[in-house]
Amino acid sequence: MGCDLKRELSPITRSTNSKYLKNKMQITSVPLCIAAIACAVSIQSANAQTTTINVTASPLWTDTDIQLELGTTITITASGTWSWSALHSCGPTGTPANLLGVQTTLLDQFYSGANHGALIAYIGVDPTQGQWGNGSFFPQATGYWDVGNEIQLTAPYSGELWLGLNDDAVSEGISDNSGSLTAELTLVPEPDSLALAVIGAIIGCAGALKRRLR
Numbered sequence: 001m002g003c004d005l006k007r008e009l010s011p012i013t014r015s016t017n018s019k020y021l022k023n024k025m026q027i028t029s030v031p032l033c034i035a036a037i038a039c040a041v042s043i044q045s046a047n048a049q050t051t052t053i054n055v056t057a058s059p060l061w062t063d064t065d066i067q068l069e070l071g072t073t074i075t076i077t078a079s080g081t082w083s084w085s086a087l088h089s090c091g092p093t094g095t096p097a098n099l100l101g102v103q104t105t106l107l108d109q110f111y112s113g114a115n116h117g118a119l120i121a122y123i124g125v126d127p128t129q130g131q132w133g134n135g136s137f138f139p140q141a142t143g144y145w146d147v148g149n150e151i152q153l154t155a156p157y158s159g160e161l162w163l164g165l166n167d168d169a170v171s172e173g174i175s176d177n178s179g180s181l182t183a184e185l186t187l188v189p190e191p192d193s194l195a196l197a198v199i200g201a202i203i204g205c206a207g208a209l210k211r212r213l214r
Helices: 002-046 103-108 193-213
Strands: 049-056 061-068 073-085 088-090 119-123 150-154 159-165 178-188
Touching: 049 061, 049 159, 061 178, 073 159
Parallel strands: none
Antiparallel strands: 049 178, 061 159, 073 088, 073 150, 073 178, 119 159
C-alpha cells in the first residue's frame, strides 16, 4: 500500500516541482535581462566624453579640437558674459535685435539665424570660410548653428567643431571685443558593439529558456 501511494504521489510531486522551477526560472530571467540592459546603459554613460573649453570674444573663433563624424550627437552648454562692443555685453544668447535699435548690425554677423553676439557653432576647416570681411557673403542663413545657452547638435557631415562669437564677420573690428564664455561639450559615442551583443545574447537565452519551460 505504501509503495502504491508513493507511485501515486510521485507524479504529483514532480509536477509541482516542475511548475515551481518553471515559474522561478521565468521570474528570475526578467530581472536578469533588466540588469544586463542597466549595465549596458551604465557603460554607455561612462563612455560619454565631456570637455570644458574657454571660448573667447577675441579671437572670434575657438577650435574645440573635436572632430565630429557624420551622425555624431554632441551636447553643448554655455555660460558667462562677453562683449561684442564697448556698449554691448551679453550671455551666450547674444543681444536681441529689438534691444539694439540698429538693424544694420545684422550685416556684421556670420549667421543671420542667431542674435548679434550669440555663441554659434561651425563644422569644417575654416569657420570664416575664407570670406572674412566679405559683405556680399555674410551673413549666412545656413552652415552655422545657434548654440545659445544649450544645444544638442547632430553632425550632418564630418568635420572639426568650432565655437565663436556672432560678430565682426564683415567689419573685422575685433578690437572692441572682450570677455569669454565657458562651454561644456559632451560627446556620446555610438553604443558599444560588445555591449549590444551581450544584451542580445542574454535576451535570446532568456527567450529560449522560456520556450523550453512551456
